[in-house]
Amino acid sequence: MNRFDATTIWKSVSEQVPDGGDSTPHPVDALDAEEAARESSGGAAADWSEAIGAQTFFVPLHYESNYRYPLIVWLHSDGFNENQVCHVMPHVSSRNYVATGVRAPAASDPSGHRFAWSNSVAAVQWAERSVLEAIDRTAAQYSVHAQRIILAGYQNGGTMAARIAMRHPERFAAAISLGGSFQLPKCSDLDRQRLKERRLPMLWQRSIESEFYDQTRLVSEIQAASSIGAQVEIRQYRNDDEMNTAVLSDLDRWIMNHVVNGAPVAKLSPWDTSPTSFSDN
Template identity: 60%
Template sequence: MVSNLVPRLQDEHRFPMNRFDASLLWNSVADDSADDSCELEEPASYGTFDESCDESDGECSSVLQSAPAGETFFVPLSYEPNYRYPLIVWLHSDGFNENQVCHVMPHVSTRNYLGVGVRGTQAIDAAGHRFDWHSSSAAMDVAQRRVLHAVRAATSKYSVHPDRIVLAGYQRGGTMAMQIAMRNPEMFAAAISLGGTLGRVGGATIDLDQLRQRRLPMLWQWSIQGDHYSQETLVKEIQFVMNVRSQIEIRQYRNDDEMNTVVLSDLNQWVMDHVVGGAPVAKINPWDSSPTSFSEN
């Protein structure tokens, strides 16, 4: 296990996107049939739409399409069907929906990846615009089916590299991403969590022997000034990951939220280095750690 502690200061001059603008996220979905307590077994279907976005450094014309089964696809600029793209499967934070991928991916990269956003398992508003990731075993099974369906849908519609599928998520979505990746370690090239814990690690649905053989690469990104950050929890989860011999890199940031462009830029570079480039996460042996001091950028 490798634990690289790489805390960084947020650079306010690079696309300051510390919070999502919620008003941008709910205007593409309308379903009055959902209620606050509904835990959906299967997501509703919606029509397709195209959306363009403006970046501070120019125009973003990536294709963003809402598709059946509560999935939203992000297609990179100048999409080339003969190139097999890495795929980032994105699990949104609580209170949002699958369209969050439209706002995250342009700050990761407009050209390097295909992306697909997956809807959470429990509607929390009557209009059916906002969803949470419920933590019950049944809801986790539903979430896993939705992720596997999204991967199949993306690979059938677009040119996806089968060995470069990354499962990533933000806060509770990051927790769900880790849980699903540990259930299916052979399916994913890596798992990434922005401010999400491992949750119920070591549960009966996780094959620990399979995890040890796979040595799943992981990136954990934490803002150490956030209310959800716990050094004690982090230490316990590192101990679990050491037990299953996963390759893990931990990056800590001196701010109160993981959703900023420095974090997303680091995510892009990590995937390009370790998933696309094939560089090992471990340095010398599985138990290495290489902490670094806070960046003064």
């Protein structure tokens, strides 16, 4: 299987271009617009408390309780739920990690099966608390290496993963974003100094044929990451979606190299990346 079916597995049925529209906004921009419209119309804020505790576990084959596993905390794409981790992990590794999927706060369909991330203050605070609680629950049930916790996500889940990791840089060994944008969190001078000292390792995986790919935006994001001294590795792929087996295989190798084996992550300039259609790790 070289590629997942993006329509039936990963995409929300509501993710369609409006009639007459000739472009689709980046997922983060779309969420910002939706949030602003709800607030301006006087709509009630989402009830974030309803989703707290929604979590799925992925346990590796031949789980050994005496071995401390790296933990992947997975934040799903909009239009899916915490069970996405069970679709993803077999293509990353069925043996190397304990993993847990965390549900986004806002329901995006009437049946309550699809959920979305939001950029509102309340939603970000909810997501942050939910991720930290999910880590504690996982560590209480399974053998997890406290210094090898990786926060990863797909599309807006990747954006949220990077945001939360930067708010708690000491808690995470790395942050990984598949197709998500990079946004610096609003923080004090002291917190910014903490980020610079931590130099959080990050892996950004981008598909250059995606409708959301923007070279100008990527350069701006690299500059923002450089401003806090983050160790960023960027991998670009010649396809239109990051959710495929080559990307997930690269994710596994990157974690094993840089988190488990401790190899340094080079600080990249915009000219250090090259598009590939296969793993060249």
